[in-house]
Amino acid sequence: MEIKVPDIGGFKDVPVIEIHVKPGDTVKAEDALITLESDKATMDVPSPAAGIVKEVRVKLGDKVSEGTVIVSLxxxxxDTASAPAPAPQAAAPAPLPAPTAEPVPAAVAAAAPAPAVAAPAA
Structure with a gap:
């Protein structure tokens, strides 16, 4: 898969100021591959997918524009892509019991004033 420079706001011939990967590196989706610096901003170009870097096609100082191939991935x-998915799912149910525990003390607090009101009436 060829990774290309995405839309960078119409900038052209933007210099590569940092290369974060080398051939053989394993990257996750959204890991920074390179850093570009325009006259207005510095921006990382993220990997759109997880994989292994086969070839880096740019060098420090190269000038790139939208659509320039920067990495072969x-x-x-x-299996690798689905392995991280269960971890966030397992973390999601953990907060659910905590909110369930909170209403129980609220119900106990609501039950306590009821006998107090009943005592003065008797």
Missing amino acids: EPAAA
Whole structure:
């Protein structure tokens, strides 16, 4: 898979000021591949997918524009992509019992004033 410079706001011939990967590196989706610096901003170009870097096609100081191929990436196996998914799902149910525990003390607090009101009436 060829990774290209995405839309960078119409800038052209933007210099590469940093290369974050080398051939053989394993990257995750959204990992920074290179850093570009325009006259207005510095921006990282992220990997759109997980995989292994096969070739870096730019060098420090090269000037790139939208559509320039910067890295060849071998996509990760499906097992690697699905492995991180269960961890966030496992973390999501953990907060659910905590909110369930909070209403119980609220119900106990609501039950306590009821006998107090009943006592003066008797």
